[in-house]
Amino acid sequence: MKKIRKAVIPVAGLGTRFLPATKSMPKEMLPVVDRPVVQYAVDEAFEAGIEHIVFVTGRNKAVIEDYFDLHPELIGTLEQTGKKTQLEALESMLPVAGATSFIRQQSPQGLGHAVWCAREVIGNEPFALLLPDMVSFGGRGCLAEITDLYAQTGGNVIAVERCEPSETNKYGIVGRGADIGGGFEVTAMVEKPAPANAPSNFYINGRYILQPEIFQLLGNQQRGAGGEIQLTDAMVRLSKDQPFFAQPFKGRMFDCGSKEGFIQANIAFALARDDMKGPVFEMLQEFVQSHERQEEAA
Ligand code: UTP
Numbered sequence: 698m699k700k701i702r703k704a705v706i707p708v709a710g711l712g713t714r715f716l717p718a719t720k721s722m723p724k725e726m727l728p729v730v731d732r733p734v735v736q737y738a739v740d741e742a743f744e745a746g747i748e749h750i751v752f753v754t755g756r757n758k759a760v761i762e763d764y765f766d767l768h769p770e771l772i773g774t775l776e777q778t779g780k781k782t783q784l785e786a787l788e789s790m791l792p793v794a795g796a797t798s799f800i801r802q803q804s805p806q807g808l809g810h811a812v813w814c815a816r817e818v819i820g821n822e823p824f825a826l827l828l829p830d831m832v833s834f835g836g837r838g839c840l841a842e843i844t845d846l847y848a849q850t851g852g853n854v855i856a857v858e859r860c861e862p863s864e865t866n867k868y869g870i871v872g873r874g875a876d877i878g879g880g881f882e883v884t885a886m887v888e889k890p891a892p893a894n895a896p897s898n899f900y901i902n903g904r905y906i907l908q909p910e911i912f913q914l915l916g917n918q919q920r921g922a923g924g925e926i927q928l929t930d931a932m933v934r935l936s937k938d939q940p941f942f943a944q945p946f947k948g949r950m951f952d953c954g955s956k957e958g959f960i961q962a963n964i965a966f967a968l969a970r971d972d973m974k975g976p977v978f979e980m981l982q983e984f985v986q987s988h989e990r991q992e993e994a995a
Pocket residue numbers: 707708709710711712713714715725753802804805806807808810811828829830954
């Protein structure tokens with residue numbers, strides 16, 4: 698079984714759900730507490746043993762490439778002013794030289810198309826895919842969990858979480874087959890099914906391990922929903938020849954591409970930090986109490 702060495706992180710989407718902020722600021726650079734959203738995906742990938750990250754970028758996304766570069770002036774200033782802790786933190790976040798590639802997706806034709814753009818750099822080996830606007834919270838990191846299942850099963854592995862049964866029409870949903878390891882075999886993959894037609898309430902949460910045969914399928918994939926090249930459509934075709942497994946995530950994924958998920962993530966990460974939990978908890982209590990008073994008075 699081939700080791701998962703490379704990961705694709707697509708960052709070329711338009712982020713229309715987060716307008717107007719995303720008019721000039723990539724959603725992947727919006728901060729959760731004090732780190733951009735994309736940093737969480739990069740940390741998760743390296744912690745799961747990934748050696749090389751392929752970013753698929755687009756117009757107006759150059760700031761992401763700059764973010765993962767060395768900033769000599771900033772380092773000089775931190776050194777001169779004795780800000781050792783910040784300096785160490787910055788250095789520890791910087792990927793090792795040569796461990797990142799940046800590929801251009803000239804126009805955002807969908808997630809499937811973005812993944813296909815990475816085909817030459819990935820080559821003929823299985824790879825991880827992380828949607829960076831989905832921020833993994835709690836546990837060991839979602840990619841590490843699916844990498845463990847992959848070590849037992851091989852094939853293709855996707856991370857899943859349960860949604861409200863009434864909300865299956867918002868997600869890619871998988872069918873649940875026989876249990877294997879901590880996960881299960883996938884019997885079906887359906888994009889946004891109505892609750893009555895959904896094979897389960899396990900939704901695909903943005904972490905994948907895929908075999909390289911997906912590239913050929915993406916290359917001749919018809920445009921699907923929204924006129925875009927859909928990854929799920931290609932995965933459904935791949936599942937006819939290869940097994941797919943699902944690992945329910947033990948933590949929780951926040952959809953930071955949505956305003957609500959972004960606010961939830963900021964609160965959850967702030968409450969998890971020793972230096973912030975006290976004041977943030979008090980602030981939340983105050984907000985809730987004042988909101989309740991207003992509701993009562995209305
Ligand atoms: P989303 O499904 O969240 O799409 O993409 P989006 O277009 O960025 O956002 P909305 O729905 O308009 O608000 C998931 C990930 O895939 C990337 C995005 O940058 C995001 O990180 N993506 C999406 C691409 O790289 N290219 C695409 O064509 C589409």
